[in-house]
Amino acid sequence: MPTACHPLGRVRKLATAVPPSGRGCTSSVQRARSTPAGGKHAGTRMRRARPAFGSRPHSSKTEQRRNCACGESRRRGCVLGGRGRRRGEGGVAHARWPRQQETRHAGAGPRGPEAGGGALPGRRRRCRRRRRRPRRRALCSRRAPARQGPWTGAAPGYGEQGAVAPRVCRQPQEDEAAVGHRAARLRSLFTQKYPPVKFLSEKDRKRILITGGAGFVGSHLTDKLMMDGHEVTVVDNFFTGRKRNVEHWIGHENFELINHDVVEPLYIEVDQIYHLASPASPPNYMYNPIKTLKTNTIGTLNMLGLAKRVGARLLLASTSEVYGDPEVHPQSEDYWGHVNPIGPRACYDEGKRVAETMCYAYMKQEGVEVRVARIFNTFGPRMHMNDGRVVSNFILQALQGEPLTRSGEWPRGSHEQQRQQPRQPGSGSEIQFLSEAQDDPQKRKPDIRKAKMMLAWEPVVPLEEGLNKAIHYFRKELEYQANNQYIPKPKPARIKKGRTRHN
């Protein structure tokens, strides 16, 4: 018997747990089997079994069982006993039938006792008596919880411990269309492939382009905008982004994924553009500095050209690196930065700076609506394993039992013993000092007073919580990698025709 994963399964399980005493919430079919006298609904309150998914809600056999001897379908309101039997002999219980149906029988008419429908007065008395009894609502009055919270791959509330089954009881008059509709709704709940998205009217729904949307920050933005009910197009060349980050949306009617390099022009119709495409970590942007420059300059020009053509608003994901190795701390919006234009990091720092310049030039000259956000050292789930930024490096090294690598020298004034056996406080990991990287910024921290005042923005995830999420994610990624090692198959030896092979 299926258990809690399926609401029907749960209902059935609960139904079988009820002894066949004719009480409690159970199915009519089951009662028919368990009644010793062979009666169909003897002494029971009528509850119908839910139809299995995919089957017709009422088979003709079930239908027959529900018909009274008087020939009236119970669903249409007959309250007579099947063959005029008494309680315990297979008659029909009337306690839960609606009042107007009983009055119909009670009135002198062709369906009265004269019509051979059984001992009506006695039945009417029983009906009243039963109605006065306290209702047993333990199973049937509970409702399915409203869908809320993040998508977990199964309809929330079902399949979890303590889950509540959807309402089991139905009004007898409920017609087949309503039953079919309810079954379809339930079926869609259990076959739902995507996280639940809001419905937005045509007027409010925006067509949004996210470049770099398969990356760490971009994929979370994709989730947010999809959940809000917008149509999202992700454009990414998968340099550091991964399909896995957005795979849960692939096939959704509001989602599109395009493998495209922003250095090439793109002609689509959109209302808003979030331009995030760029390598973001030092090892990645230094890997091919010219490409990094092209992406941030030509790529940004292409996106601004698109924004101008379609009248879209554009947001540029800039970076704290525009401040270089800052001389002002913390950094506010009006600080111009301290960047070495010919250093190893310049391809990224200057690339983002010129991208910002382009945005403001398009705004002033062409009237394009632009926004610029400078992102400061983010970390969390969906970061690339080889990202190379300090937080992900430390977490991975600690999880793999490797020493934590730190650039620069051991801080002045530290204890001699500490220098000999350097360890990270609170962890068993050793610390290894590497030579200082050129132009590495010594300290950075955004001054967020203006953002708080004008946008009511401030970080909401505390450091410890964020770190825990990131650690959990990297641990899972390591497990995933360990279980999915790619082992190339040995190629069969190629033997050229007409030659003897010498081993």
Ligand SMILES: O=C(O)[C@H]1O[C@H](OP(=O)(O)OP(=O)(O)OC[C@H]2O[C@@H](n3ccc(=O)[nH]c3=O)[C@H](O)[C@@H]2O)[C@H](O)[C@@H](O)[C@@H]1O
């Ligand atoms: O913190 C920041 O300053 C950076 O934050 C994010 O970067 P992030 O998500 O952390 O890094 P990745 O996961 O590497 O995402 C970058 C995305 O851009 C894509 N990309 C990169 C290079 C390229 O030429 N085209 C392109 O589409 C990558 O494939 C990837 O999906 C933004 O995407 C960067 O623009 C921003 O500079």
